[in-house]
Amino acid sequence: MAKQTDVRPIVRLRSTAGTGYTYVTRKNRRNDLDRMVLRKYDPVVRRHVEFRAAR
Template identity: 50%
Template sequence: MGSKKKKAASVFIRLVSAAGTGFFYVKKKNPRKILEKLEFRKFDPRVNRHVLFTEAKMKSSANTLNTDLR
């Protein structure tokens, strides 16, 4: 009888710059509480301005936080 692993409550997301510089921030998000895509106005040092950052998926497969340590 195999026990199922619990699904992680938080996932890492990427906030990608709308300026097209390739700069990004990494943030944790609880997808059960926040259903819509995140958008923030943050500083992009490559253009030296505040620009819109929108949510994108992380590229690595280890994008979940495992809170269940066994």
């Protein structure tokens, strides 16, 4: 079982293109305090867009 205060929590990245496509990844809570923003491929619009961490 994982600890409740996990250093690397699971984060859901949601596309800013409004397609609803998501990626799931882990982030290091000690190094990245704010929300994660990555530029990844969205297959619905067939281009690279920004993905932001959703709640």
